[in-house]
Amino acid sequence: MQRIAFLFGALLLMSVAAFGDDAKDALADDNVAADAPVSADTASDAGVPESDAPAKADSASLGSQMEDIKHGLLDLKRDLAVLEEDLLYPASSQVAVFLSMDVGEFFALDSVTLKLNGKDVTHYLYTQKQADALFRGGVQRLFVGNVKQGQNQLTAFFTGRGPEGRDYKRATTVTFEKSFEPSYVELKISDSTAKYQPEFVATVSP
Amino acid sequence: MPMKFAKWVAAACLCMPMMSHAVAVSDVAPDFTLKSVDGTNTRLKEFRGQVVLINFWASWCGPCRQEMPLLERIDERYKGAGFTVLGVNVEGKAGPAKEVASKAGVSFPVLVDEGQKVSELYDLESMPSSVVVDRDGVVRYVHKGYKPGDEAKYLEVVKKLIGK
Numbered sequence: 520m521q522r523i524a525f526l527f528g529a530l531l532l533m534s535v536a537a538f539g540d541d542a543k544d545a546l547a548d549d550n551v552a553a554d555a556p557v558s559a560d561t562a563s564d565a566g567v568p569e570s571d572a573p574a575k576a577d578s579a580s581l582g583s584q585m586e587d588i589k590h591g592l593l594d595l596k597r598d599l600a601v602l603e604e605d606l607l608y609p610a611s612s613q614v615a616v617f618l619s620m621d622v623g624e625f626f627a628l629d630s631v632t633l634k635l636n637g638k639d640v641t642h643y644l645y646t647q648k649q650a651d652a653l654f655r656g657g658v659q660r661l662f663v664g665n666v667k668q669g670q671n672q673l674t675a676f677f678t679g680r681g682p683e684g685r686d687y688k689r690a691t692t693v694t695f696e697k698s699f700e701p702s703y704v705e706l707k708i709s710d711s712t713a714k715y716q717p718e719f720v721a722t723v724s725p
Numbered sequence: 726m727p728m729k730f731a732k733w734v735a736a737a738c739l740c741m742p743m744m745s746h747a748v749a750v751s752d753v754a755p756d757f758t759l760k761s762v763d764g765t766n767t768r769l770k771e772f773r774g775q776v777v778l779i780n781f782w783a784s785w786c787g788p789c790r791q792e793m794p795l796l797e798r799i800d801e802r803y804k805g806a807g808f809t810v811l812g813v814n815v816e817g818k819a820g821p822a823k824e825v826a827s828k829a830g831v832s833f834p835v836l837v838d839e840g841q842k843v844s845e846l847y848d849l850e851s852m853p854s855s856v857v858v859d860r861d862g863v864v865r866y867v868h869k870g871y872k873p874g875d876e877a878k879y880l881e882v883v884k885k886l887i888g889k
Contacts, residue, residue: 629766644758644766 626717759836793829
């Protein structure tokens with residue numbers, strides 16, 4: 520983690536230094552242009568004061584350089600996030616749990632608690648906005664962690680309001696075999712119109 | 726021996742950043758979601774765009790109970806201008822929190838810090854503690870304890886932030 524932070528800091532400094540050099544060059548060119556003798560005829564023909572035109576061109580160039588640096592930094596940030604995840608959660612032990620919803624009438628989600636191999640790993644409370652976002656198709660990465668290879672058990676407890684506004688608590692358990700590849704568990708809450716009840720399903724891939 | 730001592734000093738210096746520190750001015754206020762005494766889940770980040778005064782209190786704390794009606798007055802006065810107070814009860818039990826809040830006549834959200842996770846996150850050093858967060862989620866003022874007259878300072882900070 521510290522190495523990644525150091526690497527990021529070093530790359531940031533290099534980018535700023537490179538930008539600083541470019542800016543200095545641009546300013547130096549500007550100074551040279553300002554020092555150059557200005558012909559009165561040229562200035563009057565252009566209809567624009569001589570000093571404004573190169574300044575505008577330089578600021579546009581600086582602006583585009585800034586944009587390039589920002590894009591570069593965003594790409595770097597994305598790459599660092601991927602590297603960090605690979606470092607903290609290597610594929611051979613990574614398990615990620617995702618939650619999605621497809622409910623309307625039968626369940627209003629309040630909280631989800633996850634237990635992995637009997638140990639509490641996360642407890643998440645949902646505000647109305649978050650529950651709406653899930654209902655509109657959002658998928659939440661609820662948990663990412665490390666487990667040993669072999670048999671593992673995940674239990675998810677869902678708390679909320681069920682049909683007719685009654686308190687509702689349900690659990691679903693899934694047992695999965697952890698291999699060398701990352702394991703993904705999808706928890707899905709959906710309406711079952713046949714039973715007039717919400718359904719809680721957990722599926723594992725691969 | 727000097728090498729061994731130097732290694733210990735270096736190790737201590739490396740460990741320093743990992744030690745928790747109380748939330749300070751200019752820090753981004755740590756986000757949290759807690760259940761309120763009326764059962765709704767409330768998340769700090771959803772108040773971005775508003776000035777928020779987070780007040781940490783406990784039912785056994787006299788100055789906390791003394792301060793509460795004053796916070797209610799500030800909340801009523803400025804809530805139309807994009808301000809809100811969030812009370813966080815650090816004991817983690819909804820029953821006593823609801824009782825005290827009801828007696829104090831507060832209408833702002835009173836949240837219950839079950840498990841004291843948010844108290845640890847903010848690394849509180851005294852009770853009550855108040856943290857004022859600006860519209861961008863940045864901490865602008867931290868106040869530890871309460872004595873009569875402190876509310877004037879809250880007003881000053883809140884008016885300044887609302888005006889921005």
